[in-house]
Amino acid sequence: MRFLLLISLILAALPAAAQTPVPDPVLTPLVAKVLFPPAAVPGSDGKRHLVYELDLANASPATAALQKIEILESDTAKTLFTLERDDIARRLSIGGRRGAESADLGIGQFGVMFLHVLLDTAAPTPSSLVHRISLRLALPNPVDITETVGRTDVSRVPPPVLGPPLIGKGFVAADGCCDTIRHVRALLPLNGSFALAQRFAIDWEQIDGENRLVKGNLADPRNYTIYGQSVLAVADGTVVSARNDLPEQVPGALPANLPIAEADGNFVVLDIGGGAYVLYAHMQPGSVVVGAGARVKRGDILGKVGNTGNSQAPHLHLHVMDGPSPLLANGIPYVFDAFTVTAVDSAGTPDFDKAEATGTPLTLTPLRPPQRLHSVLPLDLSVVEFAR
Numbered sequence: 001m002r003f004l005l006l007i008s009l010i011l012a013a014l015p016a017a018a019q020t021p022v023p024d025p026v027l028t029p030l031v032a033k034v035l036f037p038p039a040a041v042p043g044s045d046g047k048r049h050l051v052y053e054l055d056l057a058n059a060s061p062a063t064a065a066l067q068k069i070e071i072l073e074s075d076t077a078k079t080l081f082t083l084e085r086d087d088i089a090r091r092l093s094i095g096g097r098r099g100a101e102s103a104d105l106g107i108g109q110f111g112v113m114f115l116h117v118l119l120d121t122a123a124p125t126p127s128s129l130v131h132r133i134s135l136r137l138a139l140p141n142p143v144d145i146t147e148t149v150g151r152t153d154v155s156r157v158p159p160p161v162l163g164p165p166l167i168g169k170g171f172v173a174a175d176g177c178c179d180t181i182r183h184v185r186a187l188l189p190l191n192g193s194f195a196l197a198q199r200f201a202i203d204w205e206q207i208d209g210e211n212r213l214v215k216g217n218l219a220d221p222r223n224y225t226i227y228g229q230s231v232l233a234v235a236d237g238t239v240v241s242a243r244n245d246l247p248e249q250v251p252g253a254l255p256a257n258l259p260i261a262e263a264d265g266n267f268v269v270l271d272i273g274g275g276a277y278v279l280y281a282h283m284q285p286g287s288v289v290v291g292a293g294a295r296v297k298r299g300d301i302l303g304k305v306g307n308t309g310n311s312q313a314p315h316l317h318l319h320v321m322d323g324p325s326p327l328l329a330n331g332i333p334y335v336f337d338a339f340t341v342t343a344v345d346s347a348g349t350p351d352f353d354k355a356e357a358t359g360t361p362l363t364l365t366p367l368r369p370p371q372r373l374h375s376v377l378p379l380d381l382s383v384v385e386f387a388r
């Protein structure tokens with residue numbers, strides 16, 4: 001009797017969590033989960049960006065035609081962002097594969113929504129998100145359903161603040177955040193799970209005084225403006241791994257049948273502390289001056305920009321991730337402590353690709369005056385000047 005009394009006293013003293021109501025079961029034809037909790041990053045456009053992936057699987061006996069996805073702050077149910085059917089059709093990739101986009105999920109199909117949420121400048125960063133999905137099931141009598149699924153926390157870890165990876169002017173942030181596809185959607189099935197290490201990667205190239213990425217023979221890596229530039233440590237850190245022996249590729253096309261282990265070419269992975277690791281890829285053969293275990297200081301030279309590994313033009317691929325493996329880790333956002341944006345290629349990736357493939361000048365919109373920025377991420381196709 002005394003024992004039972006003790007138990008009831010203990011139960012009465014338990015915090016309110018023990019009394020949380022059990023949710024009612026609700027049929028959700030689409031099951032959903034966020035692959036990696038997002039973290040907000042301030043961009044060079046003055047806005048904050050959430051970039052993440054929602055995995056959706058159709059567990060119903062009919063094709064699900066997605067009509068609308070609303071991204072809500074889960075505590076307040078306030079709508080932060082809305083995607084209509086045509087937006088979904090550009091962002092939902094069947095099987096997570098680039099080039100297989102659709103707003104419809106067949107029976108048993110899954111797709112990955114590549115999401116980019118712009119946050120209100122004045123509003124606080126939400127602590128968690130949930131997704132309200134409106135869909136139509138193609139049954140003999142079509143059924144409209146709205147379900148709220150895919151709750152995720154938003155990471156509170158602030159993005160690492162980096163120094164310049166290169167010094168000089170005219171550096172172009174290619175395939176950058178947040179709506180390009182080569183890095184942002186580089187979702188890979190590895191070791192039994194999805195991994196997206198390159199989510200916030202930038203391929204840095206450089207323009208000359210005539211806004212050209214390359215001049216002269218396009219097959220000679222030395223004719224690319226950025227070729228041979230010094231690659232710098234963006235923070236104090238310890239080299240985790242490096243490679244220095246792979247040959248230059250001939251620019252103009254990606255190499256065929258390259259083993260996955262050689263994709264980064266000559267590279268450095270730098271542990272900068274706080275759980276963040278920086279990948280520098282595609283450096284010149286013989287130029288990498290640091291090896292595993294080396295301690296470096298911010299601004300130290302690591303190597304030179306080259307065209308090794310899975311690369312079709314000399315460039316510096318740089319990304320930050322939460323682990324030491326350039327492919328298996330999860331890509332995290334980062335900011336540079338100071339840089340100046342002098343122009344933007346508002347004609348987009350096709351204009352950049354043409355300039356790289358033919359030697360024509362980039363179609364640039366200059367910023368007058370140039371914008372000196374602090375602790376933000378340069379967004380896609382910003383033209384940036386880095387000073388020491």
Ligand SMILES: [Zn+2]
Pocket residue numbers: 183201202203317318
């Ligand atoms: Zn890249």
